[in-house]
């Protein structure tokens with residue numbers, strides 16, 4: 352995401368507001384493939400301070416993930432605040448007034464990915480017996496299994 356700073360470079364305190372889609376379809380990290388069903392939205396304000404270009408704002412969007420319990424895909428919405436500072440002396444502004452904030456946006460997107468991907472807190476997952484998705488189907492496996500924690504109580508009650 353490249354931003355031309357020429358309008359704010361002339362005066363200290365000048366600001367520039369921007370709202371743009373960040374073009375990305377997927378990120379692969381470790382063995383996970385993270386999909387973006389639509390481009391994340393970047394909303395920022397750039398300020399020309401004495402020594403730096405200050406970028407403040409947010410990035411929001413949706414990530415498509417597979418639930419680790421039931422394997423169904425679901426969408427995770429995120430909003431992330433961002434503040435980045437770019438030192439003017441490192442930007443070489445005399446030659447080029449364009450600032451590329453893509454690497455930082457990319458980092459923020461990676462940090463938006465939840466560690467655990469579970470479609471809902473009470474997702475029932477797949478039945479270990481028959482493989483059915485227990486959020487949708489109630490199978491008979493569970494009723495046949497005996498929970499060992501209750502077995503002692505049952506023996507006691509039968510005495």
Ligand SMILES: [Zn+2]
Nearest residue numbers: 418421470474
């Ligand atoms: Zn699930």
Ligand SMILES: [Zn+2]
Nearest residue numbers: 478481490492
């Ligand atoms: Zn089952």
